[in-house]
Amino acid sequence: MSQPLVPQTAKDLAWARENPSFNVTAMSWFLHGGADMLERRENVEKVLAADPIFSKKNSFPEEILYSLAFHTLKFTNFFLNIRMQAIHEPRRGEGIPANTTALRLMDGLRISKRLIILRDEIPWDVEDYRIALSLVDARLPITLHYGGFIPVILSQGNTQQIRKWIIPAERHAIIGCYAQTELGHGSNVAGLETTATYNSVREQFVIHSPSLTAAKWWIGGLGVLSTHAVVQCPSGPLVSTAPGINLECRTYRTHIEMPSTKSFCSLQSTEDHKPLPGITIGDIGPKAYGGFSSIDNGFVLFDYVRIPRENMLMKFAKVTKEGKYIKPVHDKLSYGSMVTLRVGMINDAGWELGRAVTVATRYCTVRRQFNAPADSSPSPGTLEAQVISYSAVRARLFPLIALSYALIIASRTVTEMFEIMSAQLANEETDLLGQVHALTCGLKSWGTRKSAEGIEECRKAMGGHGFSAFSGISEMFANYIPTNTYEGDNFVLTQQTARFLLKELQKASTGTETLTDHSNYIQRSIKTTGPIDLSRASLLDPHTQLILFEVRATRVTIDLAEQVQAGREWPGLNMECWNASSAHTEYIVLRCFVERVKELETDSVVSSLDKRDVAGLKRALKKLCDLYAIYTLSSGLTSFLSTQTLLPENVQSVNQHLRDLLNETAADAVPVTDAFAFSDYYLNSALGRYDGQSYQGLWEAAQAEPANTEQWRRKAYEVGSLGTDYLEVSTVQSSQCEIIKPILKRGENEELIKLAKL
Ligand SMILES: Cc1cc2nc3c(=O)[nH]c(=O)nc-3n(C[C@H](O)[C@H](O)[C@H](O)COP(=O)(O)OP(=O)(O)OC[C@H]3O[C@@H](n4cnc5c(N)ncnc54)[C@H](O)[C@@H]3O)c2cc1C
Numbered sequence: 001m002s003q004p005l006v007p008q009t010a011k012d013l014a015w016a017r018e019n020p021s022f023n024v025t026a027m028s029w030f031l032h033g034g035a036d037m038l039e040r041r042e043n044v045e046k047v048l049a050a051d052p053i054f055s056k057k058n059s060f061p062e063e064i065l066y067s068l069a070f071h072t073l074k075f076t077n078f079f080l081n082i083r084m085q086a087i088h089e090p091r092r093g094e095g096i097p098a099n100t101t102a103l104r105l106m107d108g109l110r111i112s113k114r115l116i117i118l119r120d121e122i123p124w125d126v127e128d129y130r131i132a133l134s135l136v137d138a139r140l141p142i143t144l145h146y147g148g149f150i151p152v153i154l155s156q157g158n159t160q161q162i163r164k165w166i167i168p169a170e171r172h173a174i175i176g177c178y179a180q181t182e183l184g185h186g187s188n189v190a191g192l193e194t195t196a197t198y199n200s201v202r203e204q205f206v207i208h209s210p211s212l213t214a215a216k217w218w219i220g221g222l223g224v225l226s227t228h229a230v231v232q233c234p235s236g237p238l239v240s241t242a243p244g245i246n247l248e249c250r251t252y253r254t255h256i257e258m259p260s261t262k263s264f265c266s267l268q269s270t271e272d273h274k275p276l277p278g279i280t281i282g283d284i285g286p287k288a289y290g291g292f293s294s295i296d297n298g299f300v301l302f303d304y305v306r307i308p309r310e311n312m313l314m315k316f317a318k319v320t321k322e323g324k325y326i327k328p329v330h331d332k333l334s335y336g337s338m339v340t341l342r343v344g345m346i347n348d349a350g351w352e353l354g355r356a357v358t359v360a361t362r363y364c365t366v367r368r369q370f371n372a373p374a375d376s377s378p379s380p381g382t383l384e385a386q387v388i389s390y391s392a393v394r395a396r397l398f399p400l401i402a403l404s405y406a407l408i409i410a411s412r413t414v415t416e417m418f419e420i421m422s423a424q425l426a427n428e429e430t431d432l433l434g435q436v437h438a439l440t441c442g443l444k445s446w447g448t449r450k451s452a453e454g455i456e457e458c459r460k461a462m463g464g465h466g467f468s469a470f471s472g473i474s475e476m477f478a479n480y481i482p483t484n485t486y487e488g489d490n491f492v493l494t495q496q497t498a499r500f501l502l503k504e505l506q507k508a509s510t511g512t513e514t515l516t517d518h519s520n521y522i523q524r525s526i527k528t529t530g531p532i533d534l535s536r537a538s539l540l541d542p543h544t545q546l547i548l549f550e551v552r553a554t555r556v557t558i559d560l561a562e563q564v565q566a567g568r569e570w571p572g573l574n575m576e577c578w579n580a581s582s583a584h585t586e587y588i589v590l591r592c593f594v595e596r597v598k599e600l601e602t603d604s605v606v607s608s609l610d611k612r613d614v615a616g617l618k619r620a621l622k623k624l625c626d627l628y629a630i631y632t633l634s635s636g637l638t639s640f641l642s643t644q645t646l647l648p649e650n651v652q653s654v655n656q657h658l659r660d661l662l663n664e665t666a667a668d669a670v671p672v673t674d675a676f677a678f679s680d681y682y683l684n685s686a687l688g689r690y691d692g693q694s695y696q697g698l699w700e701a702a703q704a705e706p707a708n709t710e711q712w713r714r715k716a717y718e719v720g721s722l723g724t725d726y727l728e729v730s731t732v733q734s735s736q737c738e739i740i741k742p743i744l745k746r747g748e749n750e751e752l753i754k755l756a757k758l
């Protein structure tokens with residue numbers, strides 16, 4: 001179709017882009033860390049978009065769709081067969097399947113393979129490859145190899161171990177995962193049951209799963225692909241039925257909960273990919289909302305599997321030949337690898353939310369409902385109102401734009417701290433570890449929750465079409481939502497931040513020790529009493545904003561401390577911990593944002609821009625920072641009022657500022673989301689197309705649905721041949737396959753139709 005179906009929508013979006021108050025390209029450079037990073041992204045994307053393996057279109061063979069739709073009975077067998085097919089080149093038709101778990105998993109494997117081949121062929125360097133992995137936008141069986149397996153070896157392995165395993169891992173001669181969680185325990189690591197019992201005669205560990213609940217479960221990449229795993233075991237048993245000498249658990253309980261081991265373990269043969277003796281391995285099956293369907297979260301049981309002593313990752317904790325456990329110099333050294341993953345998740349929280357809000361902002365700009373107010377369109381009176389002009393749509397979307405910017409900017413600060421901390425850890429210095437651990441626990445919990453809620457809000461803000469899978473939001477949500485759980489359940493992690501804050505509060509109260517850079521506000525605000533006087537201060541003054549946020553955070557922590565002192569048990573204080581951690585995190589995020597805006601001129605990317613562009617960027621970022629601050633104040637009023645940081649008479653002013661900021665953001669809403677520089681390929685959304693042709697996008701996507709082909713519809717009516725190379729359907733009786741025809745033609749229906757003269 002050469003002519004757009006609804007030309008007005010393209011005009012609407014073009015109009016929204018006509019007069020941005022800042023240089024959009026410069027903002028993209030700022031967000032992405034430079035023009036070269038964007039160029040890299042575009043180059044990598046060109047390769048991906050041209051390769052059918054990475055197509056995000058729903059173009060899979062109609063035979064397969066049809067068969068799966070009618071033969072769920074065979075689905076289980078099919079799922080098992082995936083394992084065998086995946087080892088060899090799977091036989092598939094053209095196109096990429098998109099909406100069944102097993103096919104998506106096969107896709108995940110194919111995409112992983114193609115990426116690995118391209119990395120070597122092109123070749124892509126580490127950064128390009130990271131970009132490629134993020135652009136394909138699928139949770140892949142290979143993801144945890146890079147995100148869990150390799151980083152843990154690098155951070156917890158000694159020099160020999162790194163030398164031995166990293167090159168094979170980087171060449172994919174071995175593929176691994178990180179296996180910690182078990183069927184019976186996840187959050188409580190000390191409750192893990194898998195044992196690593198040391199046998200000093202053979203100098204081996206014996207890894208064993210003593211019960212069903214000891215099965216490692218949920219492990220990304222384990223279900224099909226991984227040949228190896230880093231396995232987390234809390235300890236050897238005190239009494240073991242297996243031959244071996246136990247670790248001296250009791251001796252070390254005073255130092256850490258238990259001597260735990262992270263061991264490098266072979267799971268499946270690198271020759272024929274069959275499970276090795278003593279290993280029972282498999283996929284845990286479909287996941288909520290169809291999310292994570294292209295990744296093989298798996299299980300494994302160990303039956304007295306022997307591994308050499310040298311397979312225990314021994315950078316920090318060690319076991320000698322004689323079986324003596326040597327504890328790490330610092331108990332917290334093992335936190336390092338967890339922090340790595342969380343730092344990445346904070347960054348993702350911003351970009352994923354940015355993506356959802358880009359789609360929603362574009363679509364709400366082209367969507368029109370009801371009569372337009374006179375000043376809301378280029379041709380007033382002739383068109384209905386753009387839904388983006390409604391205050392409730394603005395109130396839901398614009399703060400999310402500000403939040404995504406805030407998260408991206410805060411993640412940059414955390415990444416810088418993390419890099420300093422990593423360099424320190426390499427020398428076994430742990431000065432920053434406690435602070436960064438608490439910071440990332442708080443940011444990960446708050447950021448992933450806010451982002452997930454925001455993605456769903458974007459869907460709702462788009463009305464009915466938001467519920468179409470072609471909006472791209474539902475799949476994004478399904479894949480994003482488990483971030484609230486993995487790498488530490490959010491409500492468990494916030495307790496770590498809360499404990500840190502209580503310690504800092506204690507230090508501030510006694511005045512004996514120096515607080516960390518990110519918590520020394522407690523020292524200042526502990527002395528303030530009563531509400532912050534806003535009579536002579538502007539809510540748009542960053543200094544005032546920071547004072548409000550730090551006083552509120554301190555008082556929420558004081559409240560938690562008082563509850564503890566009053567004798568309330570820790571398990572009863574989960575929500576108080578959440579509140580303290582969130583108030584602290586909201587302050588940190590604001591501080592990062594305020595500092596970036598203040599020092600914008602010194603930013604390495606921005607410093608090369610001309611002065612007018614820098615000033616424009618600064619104004620736009622300041623506005624978004626204000627919106628983040630005022631929206632957070634407004635949505636957290638209960639906490640600001642109950643801690644008496646604000647007074648009820650201030651509420652009007654907060655809300656008025658929010659209304660003003662929402663209106664002021666409107667003119668730049670599309671440009672600030674354009675600045676994320678998401679391509680149509682990446683967004684994969686009919687509604688969020690750059691050209692504004694949302695209706696055409698929806699129309700075309702619907703036309704391509706296999707269920708709209710004549711052949712498919714015929715088969716739905718009277719099931720005929722089932723030919724497919726994916727399913728063996730011979731055991732399914734044809735009567736089980738027929739669906740519509742038997743409904744219409746059953747019993748005396750034909751007579752009834754005649755009688756009714758239909
Ligand atoms: C998609 C996905 C991928 C994963 N990938 C991996 C992987 O690759 N490797 C791996 O090892 N693991 C993986 N996991 C497991 C994940 O890390 C755990 O599920 C997570 O840490 C939560 O632990 P849990 O399942 O034991 O939850 P539980 O601890 O059982 O949580 C259940 C509920 O109890 C609450 N709760 C539990 N303890 C407390 C407490 N002390 N205080 C207050 N509330 C509490 C939680 O908030 C939650 O509401 C993955 C999980 C998912 C969903």
